[in-house]
Amino acid sequence: MTAIAIVVFAVAYVLIATEWTHKLLAALGGAAVLLALGVTDSEHAFYSPDTGVDWDVIFLLFGMMVIVGVLRRTGVFEYVAIWAAKRAKGSPLRVMILLTLITAAASAFLDNVTTVLLIAPVTLLVCERLGINPVPFLIAEVMASNIGGAATLIGDPPNIIIASRSGLTFNDFLVHMTPLVVIELAVFTLVLPRLFRGSFAVDPERVDDVMRLNEREAIADKVLLIKCGAVLVLVFAGFIGRSLFGVAPSVVALLGAGLLVLISGVKTRDYMGSVEWQTLLFFAGLFVMVGALVKTGVISRLADAVGAATEGRALLATMLILVVSAVLSGIVDNIPYVATMSPVVLELTKTVADPSQANALWWALAIGADFGGNATAIGASANVVVIGLALRAGYPISFWEFTRKGIVITAITIAVAAPYLWLRYFAFA
Known part of the structure; x- marks a missing residue:
C-alpha cells in the first residue's frame, strides 16, 4: 500500500507539474485510484482530521469566496485599485x-488564503487600468502572504499546530518570528525588480488616465458597502479572537457569508458565481492523496529519519529541520x-538542555513549513487559490511559471533564516 500511495502521488504530481492534463483531473483521478485500490477509505479520506480532506480549509475558502462575491458588487475593489495606482504614481514596480507589503x-493577522482572496481582485483591476500583465503581481503577492503569515501564531495554520504541541504563545511568535519576517520582507522587496524583470513597462498615457480618475466615483453601492464592512469587521474579529471565542475560522467565514447574504439582498447567482468550484475540488483531491501518504506512514518515516540523523545535536537538528521542512512543504501540504x-x-x-536552543527546533519547523510553501504552485493553499482566480480572469499561471520564481524565493528566505537561527539561539544565546 505504501508503494501504491507513493506512485499515485508521484504520477499525479508529474501530471500537475507538466500540465499534460488539467490539474483538477490529476488530483481527483489520483484520489479516486487510491480509494478504488483500498489504500485509503471513506473514513480516512472524509472524516479523519489527520488523513482526510481538511474541511475547515474547504469551507473557509467557500465562505470567503461568497463574501468576496457580494463585496465585488460595491465597487470597492475598483476604488482600492485606483487608490493604490495613484499612490504609486502609476509606477508598476511601486x-x-x-500591494505585496499590504498583503x-x-x-499576519488573517489567514493568508483570506488575504489573497481579498487582494487578488484589487490587483487584477489595477493591472487592467494600467494595461499590464497581472501574473507577476499575483505571484509576488501570494509569496508575500506566505512570508507575512509566518509572523504570528494565527497567520498560518502550521503555526497553530506548532503552538498547540509546544506550548508557545501568541507573544512568543511575535517576539521570535516577527523580527525575521520583517528582515525577509525587506530582502523580498529588494529582490522583486530582478525576479520579475521586464514586467514593469507601462504606457505613459495609461498612467495619465489613471491619475485623472476619482476613486470615490468607483463606489457603486454605498449602503451595500457599509453592510459588507460591518460583516467583515465581525469576521476579522472572529479570526483574530479565535483563542478567545473558540470558533474555528471556517465557521466564522460561513457565518459571515450567511449573514451578508441575508442582509444584502444580492441574488444567489451573483455571489455564487464567484465561488471557485474547481479550486475547492482540487484541494479535496490533493488532501486525499496527501492523507494517503500520512496513513501509510510515508511522511512519518521521513520525519523519523530527520530525528535519527541529528543524533541529539541541537544546531544540526535545527538546520536539518529547517531545510527538510522547506523542501517537503513545497511538495506536500x-x-x-x-x-x-x-x-x-x-x-x-527533550534531549536539548538549553530551553532557547530547544525552542529553536520549533522555530525551524515553523519557518521551513511556512516559507517552503512558496517553493511550488501547490506548496500552500494560497498559491492554489490565486492560480485559480488568475485562470478565471483569463491569465493562466502554469505550474513551472510559478515554481521557477518560488524556488528562488524559498532558497533566499531559507538562506536568510539559517544565520538568523544560528546567531539568535546558538552564537549569542
Whole structure:
C-alpha cells in the first residue's frame, strides 16, 4: 500500500507539474485510484482530521469566496485599485511593492488564503487600468502572504499546530518570528525588480488616465458597502479572537457569508458565481492523496529519519529541520507535514538542555513549513487559490511559471533564516 500511495502521488504530481492534463483531473483521478485500490477509505479520506480532506480549509475558502462575491458588487475593489495606482504614481514596480507589503501585513493577522482572496481582485483591476500583465503581481503577492503569515501564531495554520504541541504563545511568535519576517520582507522587496524583470513597462498615457480618475466615483453601492464592512469587521474579529471565542475560522467565514447574504439582498447567482468550484475540488483531491501518504506512514518515516540523523545535536537538528521542512512543504501540504513532524520535534526538544536552543527546533519547523510553501504552485493553499482566480480572469499561471520564481524565493528566505537561527539561539544565546 505504501508503494501504491507513493506512485499515485508521484504520477499525479508529474501530471500537475507538466500540465499534460488539467490539474483538477490529476488530483481527483489520483484520489479516486487510491480509494478504488483500498489504500485509503471513506473514513480516512472524509472524516479523519489527520488523513482526510481538511474541511475547515474547504469551507473557509467557500465562505470567503461568497463574501468576496457580494463585496465585488460595491465597487470597492475598483476604488482600492485606483487608490493604490495613484499612490504609486502609476509606477508598476511601486504598485507591486505597495500591494505585496499590504498583503504581508494582512496575512499576519488573517489567514493568508483570506488575504489573497481579498487582494487578488484589487490587483487584477489595477493591472487592467494600467494595461499590464497581472501574473507577476499575483505571484509576488501570494509569496508575500506566505512570508507575512509566518509572523504570528494565527497567520498560518502550521503555526497553530506548532503552538498547540509546544506550548508557545501568541507573544512568543511575535517576539521570535516577527523580527525575521520583517528582515525577509525587506530582502523580498529588494529582490522583486530582478525576479520579475521586464514586467514593469507601462504606457505613459495609461498612467495619465489613471491619475485623472476619482476613486470615490468607483463606489457603486454605498449602503451595500457599509453592510459588507460591518460583516467583515465581525469576521476579522472572529479570526483574530479565535483563542478567545473558540470558533474555528471556517465557521466564522460561513457565518459571515450567511449573514451578508441575508442582509444584502444580492441574488444567489451573483455571489455564487464567484465561488471557485474547481479550486475547492482540487484541494479535496490533493488532501486525499496527501492523507494517503500520512496513513501509510510515508511522511512519518521521513520525519523519523530527520530525528535519527541529528543524533541529539541541537544546531544540526535545527538546520536539518529547517531545510527538510522547506523542501517537503513545497511538495506536500504543510498542514499534515507539520502535524506529523510535531511529535518528532517534541521528542528532540527533550534531549536539548538549553530551553532557547530547544525552542529553536520549533522555530525551524515553523519557518521551513511556512516559507517552503512558496517553493511550488501547490506548496500552500494560497498559491492554489490565486492560480485559480488568475485562470478565471483569463491569465493562466502554469505550474513551472510559478515554481521557477518560488524556488528562488524559498532558497533566499531559507538562506536568510539559517544565520538568523544560528546567531539568535546558538552564537549569542
